[in-house]
Amino acid sequence: MNAVIELLQRHRSIRKFQPVPLTPEQIQAIVGSAQMASTSSNVQAYSLIAISDEATKRELARLAGNQAYVADSGLFIVFCADLHRIEEASKRHQDTFHTNTESFLVATIDAALAAQNAAVAAESLGLGICYIGAIRNNPEEVSQLLKLPQLVYPVFGMCIGTPDQEPSYRPRLPQAGILHWNAYEETTMQQGIDEYDRTIHQYYLERTQGQTVTTWSRGIADKYQKPVRAHVKTFLEARGFKLE
Amino acid sequence: MNAVIELLQRHRSIRKFQPVPLTPEQIQAIVGSAQMASTSSNVQAYSLIAISDEATKRELARLAGNQAYVADSGLFIVFCADLHRIEEASKRHQDTFHTNTESFLVATIDAALAAQNAAVAAESLGLGICYIGAIRNNPEEVSQLLKLPQLVYPVFGMCIGTPDQEPSYRPRLPQAGILHWNAYEETTMQQGIDEYDRTIHQYYLERTQGQTVTTWSRGIADKYQKPVRAHVKTFLEARGFKLE
Structure with missing residues (x-):
């Protein structure tokens, strides 16, 4: 660094x-x-x-x-x-x-x-x-x-x-969810969504004193509906x- | 700086x-x-x-x-x-x-x-x-x-x-040729091409000991023909x- x-x-x-x-x-x-x-x-x-x-x-x-x-x-x-x-x-x-x-x-x-x-x-x-x-x-x-x-x-x-x-600072997707080695890694990408959904859930709970209950995929799904x-x-x- | x-x-x-x-x-x-x-x-x-x-x-x-x-x-x-x-x-x-x-x-x-x-x-x-x-x-x-x-x-x-x-380091377009204030400034943009053509002409002459005679607009025109x-x-x- x-x-x-x-x-x-x-x-x-x-x-x-x-x-x-x-x-x-x-x-x-x-x-x-x-x-x-x-x-x-x-x-x-x-x-x-x-x-x-x-x-x-x-x-x-x-x-x-x-x-x-x-x-x-x-x-x-x-x-x-x-x-x-x-x-x-x-x-x-x-x-x-x-x-x-x-x-x-x-x-x-x-x-x-x-x-x-x-x-x-x-x-x-x-x-x-x-x-x-x-x-x-x-x-x-x-x-x-x-x-x-x-x-x-x-x-x-x-x-x-x-x-x-x-x-x-808003956390990002886990690095393994966006960084693939030599070929697209579907499983790692999917696990990245899972892990990030938990992270974002917690992030909004803490930022809004429990008022906002959501996940990343929920927000994305809503946006592109x-x-x-x-x-x-x-x-x-x-x-x-x-x-x- | x-x-x-x-x-x-x-x-x-x-x-x-x-x-x-x-x-x-x-x-x-x-x-x-x-x-x-x-x-x-x-x-x-x-x-x-x-x-x-x-x-x-x-x-x-x-x-x-x-x-x-x-x-x-x-x-x-x-x-x-x-x-x-x-x-x-x-x-x-x-x-x-x-x-x-x-x-x-x-x-x-x-x-x-x-x-x-x-x-x-x-x-x-x-x-x-x-x-x-x-x-x-x-x-x-x-x-x-x-x-x-x-x-x-x-x-x-x-x-x-x-x-x-x-x-x-390759010189860029003059700043006035890409930076406009409040609205697109056609004249300044055109002058930017003129000035940059002279710059790039000189740049290639010096880099190639007089072998390459071109301008920026010439190269661009060729590329997108x-x-x-x-x-x-x-x-x-x-x-x-x-x-x-």
Whole structure:
């Protein structure tokens, strides 16, 4: 173990922030770190939209399911998958850019790797972060608000700021439940669910003084009983992404 | 700046490794760090397949376009998006799991965030890493080799090991070309391509003693002139992912 690994393993999402904006030096360090993440064949197929305008921040908070901490964070960044820049690069050479499921994947993964570097950089500065997947609740409205061109979509947002809470660490699946050796190990995976159900049961009992009685699989089953964000495919196609 | 941000910004991919396997402590620290990355609604929709078997490693190297460093790395990990575990969790409550583009995205992003934490943890231990997107060259063969169940797919691989080379740092797009304020800034983005084309032109001239004359946009245009990995959609659907 070293200080970096301790930092990585001390992560928990922060949803309450002190009203302190980030300094230009902090933003420079965070974005600079995001940019040095790996990128598929150096395509760098992502863009960051940083929100300093208070009205835009409040509108994004509303569009992301009324999550107040979006508006209250020191900086809110929308991480976008960006194939528009690729298309523009191709046009400069009179070449046609072909988009498909693979290039959609590349851009999404590039955005995610950059974002996680941003998260680690922010936490190393004593800041807290929270990913906001709910930016995909109303992705068309978000895209219009941020004037995203075709072939750019908001993958998720990230709140960054000075923590004003000290949340507990949520246990993860047992390592044996997610780490397989040489081939997928179904039995170990199933045992992982069993063990984790007991862990999460206990975790919520203790956190809620016996009020919340649930397990991990129960929560997951509830969440996916109905299709989640069924509009995403239609939205992506309207934005020029071809999932073919 | 601090030591973590310096580490993040010192990243470059390593493609030549000393024949030194990772220790169990290193693997524990890397995987433990991967697990503490953010995950959408705690679904943890990913699995890691670590490859210790030499024959499997060589076969993966072959399937990933004959990249020798896959076989030569100290540890090779295939990061998979895993909705199978979610489906199994749902089954325990007699619930139907609904998969669509959104849940495919969630699992892919979860895998990417975990992977980037693994990369940072490995580099903090003095190891080098290289993402292997070419695992998607032959995803069906990779899935069969690793006995992946339905609703699990290999997003990318990662070589980890003791570096046996000292590659240079590849410059990135200018920060103004990827960072927008409050709305997408088309002009700044276009200027970013111009500036980066000059940077990359100079970078390759110097690295190849004048042999390689190219720009970033030229390379990108060439890469996407034809559809890349056009089989990905068909593969994903055969594996049970519904991109709808």
